[in-house]
Amino acid sequence: DTGVSQDPRHKITKRGQNVTFRCDPISEHNRLYWYRQTLGQGPEFLTYFQNEAQLEKSRLLSDRFSAERPKGSFSTLEIQRTEQGDSAMYLCASSGRQGYGYTFGSGTRLTVV
């Protein structure tokens, strides 16, 4: 297993367009997390899945954001009608056991122009 994979690594989009990011976690991990990180800040929690169930969503996750993990394996994060304020690094992480062993992907850097 090569760790957590995120695709694409970079995305430049025009304001108002929709974008979708993919995360492939470590195969035996049942927990998957999405975070957002802006320049010079620590990551902020967006949402969390256990298997295919989305168990928690941050208030940061406006109705333009949606995340899915349909078969309990990979996950997608979609942002509709992107705004310049959505420009950030979107990080995915997975863990196999509550409270331990978080592994992060390299992130998707989104730039909205």
Next chain:
Amino acid sequence: TQLLEQSPQFLSIQEGENLTVYCNSSSVFSSLQWYRQEPGEGPVLLVTVVTGGEVKKLKRLTFQFGDARKDSSLHITAAQPGDTGLYLCAGIGAAGNKLTFGGGTRVLVKP
């Protein structure tokens, strides 16, 4: 909301010097983790501390968890340019379902 504050925000030192980064909160965490992040990459886990008062050493890095499990510190001895990066602390609450990160400390070790 559980918040973690890191200090300092930025630290620039010469190779061979020691440094300490602090992570403080008014909340109790069941465990606390330290990560290092390079530009354009995701955070990489360095250590997890679980027990109040716990001290863990990883080569030249020493991590301490406060007795009350509200704060932590990271001490680097004889820093090297390879230690340059963004150091992040992250707490796990009682529910154990997500990490709450501090704002990070950017460390620059000059040769």
